[in-house]
Amino acid sequence: xxxxxxxxxxxxxxxxxxxxxxxxxxxxxxxxxxxxxxxxxxxxxxxxxxxxxxxxxxxxxxxxxxxxxxxxxxxxxxxxxxxxxxxxxxxxxxxxxxxxxxxxxxxxxxxxxxxxxxxxxxxxxxx
Numbered sequence: 001x002x003x004x005x006x007x008x009x010x011x012x013x014x015x016x017x018x019x020x021x022x023x024x025x026x027x028x029x030x031x032x033x034x035x036x037x038x039x040x041x042x043x044x045x046x047x048x049x050x051x052x053x054x055x056x057x058x059x060x061x062x063x064x065x066x067x068x069x070x071x072x073x074x075x076x077x078x079x080x081x082x083x084x085x086x087x088x089x090x091x092x093x094x095x096x097x098x099x100x101x102x103x104x105x106x107x108x109x110x111x112x113x114x115x116x117x118x119x120x121x122x123x124x125x126x127x
Contacts, residue, residue, distance in 0.1 A: 005059075006061065006062075008049055009060075011032065011035075011046060011050070014031075014035065014073060017074045017095075020085070020090070025080070027080040028077050031076055035076070067099040072116065075114050076117045079117045084114065093106050
């Protein structure tokens with residue numbers, strides 16, 4: 001699979017989540033690479049994208065399904081090191097709001113996705 005502009009944005013969102021607590025844990029990077037592998041994106045392509053992350057405009061996903069998919073992957077990255085830091089939760093909520101979800105729905109959406117990610121449910125089970 002080619003690294004489309006949409007996938008580039010997806011991975012840059014993940015990178016922002018990994019950076020949200022000011023530390024990038026090895027497990028967070030491993031999660032990012034596993035998500036890439038599941039989508040047919042090589043480790044080298046992800047590395048190149050992350051190295052040029054400052055020069056890429058980051059756009060939100062378009063469809064509701066793509067938004068939920070991205071938020072769920074962000075939740076997986078947040079939990080990848082075995083703990084959920086308050087900064088990671090806040091970052092997920094900011095992404096949820098930035099993706100256009102109504103303010104009163106942001107908390108419940110994040111609660112649900114973080115709970116499913118903690119349980120490591122597959123997306124087909126979660127979404």
